[in-house]
Amino acid sequence: MAEATTRIKLGRYDFTAIETRWQAYWAEHQTFKVNNPGDFGQDGKKPKYYILDMFPYPSGSGLHVGHPLGYCATDIVSRFKRMRGYNVLHPMGFDSFGLPAEQYAIQTNVHPAETTKKNINTYRRQLKMFGFSYDWDREVATSDVRFYKFTQWCFLQMVNSWYDEQATWTAPDGKAMVGQARPIAELESALVSGEWGVDESLNLVRHVADEHFCKWSDLTKAQQREVIDGHRLAFIDEISVNWCPELGTVLSNEEVDNHGRSDRGSHPVFRRPLRQWMLRITKYSERLIDDLDELDWPEPIKLMQRNWVGRSTGAEVVFPLANKWEIKDGQWSCTDAATTMPTSLNYDSFPHAIRVYTTRPDTLYGATYMVVAPEHPLVEQLTIDAQREQVSEYVAATRRRSELDRTMDTKEKTGVFTGGYAINPVTGKPIPVWVADYVLMGYGTGAIMAVPGGDSRDFEFACKFDLEIIAVVQPTSDWIEQRLSAMTSKIDQQALDGFNDLSNDCPQLGEEIAKCRQRSEGLGEKTLTVLRDGVGLTKLVNHFVNNPRAWGGPFSGEGVAVNSPGESGVAVIADSCGLNGKTTTEAKSAILDWLEARGVGRSAVNYRLRDWVFSRQKYWGEPIPVLHGEDGDMVAIEVDELPLALPEMEDFKPAPIADGDDTVPMPPLGRAKEWVHVERDGKTYRRDLNTMPQWAGSCWYYLRFIDPENTTRICDSEAEKYWMPVDLYVGGAEHAVLHLLYARFWHKVLYDLGYVSTREPFKKLFNQGMIQSFAFRDARGLVVGPDKVDALDGDKFVLKDSGESVERIVAKMSKGLKNVVNPDEIISQYGADTFRFYEMYMGPLDASKPWNTRDVPGLHKLCQRIWRLVVDEETDELSTALSDDAPTPEALRALHKTIKRVQADIELLKLNTAIAAIFDFVNILTPLEKRSRAVIEPFVLVIAPFAPHLAEELWSRLGHDTTLAYEPWPGYDEALTVDDEVEIAVQVCGKMKARITVAANSDDDAMKEAAMADDRVAKAIAGKTVRKVIVVKGRLVNIVAT
């Protein structure tokens, strides 16, 4: 009895032994080591394939089952490509700097270097357990000083270069380019030599001969420095940032929650202007959009990037301040005697004016007031004494709120009148200037012209503060209909009063409106009918044009311009501006000409993208390699002084500081006294105390994998030319915008400076889906984890405590719900090959799908069934069914079909259906008494990318003495993938009636004949006339009979 129950079959599928053995073999033989061009043993004739995973952040909790989803897929492709004859670069590393490590270190009081090392070891061990074919000799970690030496090197490139928007150059591939990052020394020498100059406001002037400019040598040292530093790609600027005094650091927007509090610790966060390192990513806005076209990326991701950059076209317009300007004799005339007037007025030189950006210059004459952001530099000057107290209070209150908080309550607009006026340059009328937080300093010019007749935000604001509203575009009938139906549920007094005017022409309407007033609900059905039929569309449109306030909202679409000033407009340069009757497109171009001719505006392109705030007041990051002199002098350290290592510090915690107007962040590095102070040429310098954000390392790590040991360059340029670009980049969609945008920007800088050979780093991008988990919801909607639930037969679930039945739902894996699956457990129970099969079989790679451990044994069974195709479990010898005879035609056909399906599916990353094809093959082969080696051996190669340990073991048992990793992928014969006979469907009037078998090459007539011959078909068309017969070769016959 005991013997029977404990008997272990000698030759059972022992995945633990097999996986251990082959992982050791690969390591020992360096099976997956890949060489660079010029290295010994590198076959330069082979095509290359660079396949990259988004490297993980090594957290304290280890890998969860979501990480390997993408890694399994890339490993399958890597192994497949090797068998297809490619040199495959497939590396792995760790994104090991960052806030979570530091926070964890603070909580546990262990140095982040130590926890990071430990976590990386855990991750590496786990990753190896899956049998991934990484070249581990190329492993990198961003927190390794050998790595971040070059992160700092990249940063210095940006400090030491500027963006020349007008540079025209030819890219290595022959493309004509406009705009280029160039060494800052080139700018400096052009200025020193007098080839270029600067104007009064220190803007760069490139043709000094014909323009007013300042002589470089006449500028003070400080001014020269301002010009140069102001052009660097990495620069210091005072900008409004998320400042968390409690944590003593600036936070990124992602680190601030909806309530304006810090993600960690829930401390209040404020918008504060602080001096920060910035990277001039905005200079690349256009290229970041344009170059997306050449990428094989999912369209939604490209769209998200385009939206993030947020390109819009419109106009910049000058609104002269009313207390400084008047229109005299058809000319703008400045009333301020102290102002020296520029030779000619244009957008840039126009003094004493508010500058705005608008996408709808065609609506300029409808601008009845203006709004400036609370942070706008002109607020002070615009505010009259009587309003000063109110304005200051408003500005201070805004500053106390975080930006997110500010954008939270979109329902109620707030704002204060400054008392100041500006002149609408089209109508010549002075309009009031308000300050309100619905205008953001960070976009456009931080000031807007408000067109309440054509913009919903302005409309809302105008209604609340009772400002003038002018209709600017004739509404469409669709819009009228939509407004009317909106008013059936709610209508305000103002609107009813407005409609009253119409009842003069239509007495019926008067009665209806009186009824509406009594009901005090919306418009009734009958009222609508009266409005539509009695009053009519034309009058309704006109009514909006004359009385927009009555319609409860603006018309912001495109259409025909109305109410433009025409002859009564401002007579600057003896002309006026009539746009009436023009379409939006026509009106835009007409007004732009008008504005430009008068020096009060110009066409403009604007971007939502902002420059990248690059400093963090944190310990665990790359130190910024810059020295600050006492006189404000800034010196980037020399490249050959790199790396600038993080100082060893016992106490790396940030210091909390009370919020006050004069408190500044005190980064932990400030306490490394010896490290901070540097003597150079007899001068004392202080090191920059900031570190870089977590994104920095991941912006270029894919280059380091190419040549990780190089001590003098980011990577060897021959190797870079060989391997780049990354052919396939797989990772989560959560990085769709930030990481991928930052990396593309960084790459383009290196490209402009000649360090890399491709415009874009990642040719093809694939986003894997999220692995979710099950959770349960009770009747009250409360979500509970699986640990609190019992499953009753099949799919009934009840609470363990109460027996109350609960519904199974799909939720994110989270520690709180205790529904996190640990891959170590799955592997120890079923093995890595089963795990790989399961994750790939769950569904499409890019879809989110729930982990269901119940399904795992099915894939384990697949491994066992494959095992038994080759090995006799009783004897541990090769199965006696294996034969050297030629395969049966059926078996051979099954093999070739399988190869074809699997191969096509891998290319498309449809790994779930590739595995279904493997199942099909196993289902066909299993019942056969004889299995030819000529079928089994190629099949073992087919499963090798998916289940490499199992495949290697079987391959070896079949008598091969080297790894199969570089065996050629078995080809297939197209002729053997099609059957001689096919089953086709026969429909009568589109309804399935029968299935018949015909020869695969039957022509239409033969198929038709065979279909007609079938009893069931004959019965269905009996007594009817056949009108038409549709034949689809090899698929179906459809008989239309009536």
Add this chain to the structure above:
RNA sequence: GCCGGAGUGGCGGAAUCGGCAGACGCGCGGGAUUCAAAAUCCCGUUCUCGCAAGGGAGUGAGGGUUCAAGUCCCUCCUCCGGCACCA
């Protein structure tokens, strides 16, 4: 609010160009094997009416185009993701 993506059996999911809906796996039911069980192998499994032969319905809802619609068009609903006063 705007922009994306997706809704198919009890569950995960298949389905080139519009051409047999539900491949494959899980679960479930039945059988073989076994003293018995596990494991294995075989058969069945969209729902519904019917003893059966056979009929009817069916891809989130409703319309439309077509000989033929999961697939194309229109309207709407739900879920997921992104952005969110961007002038």
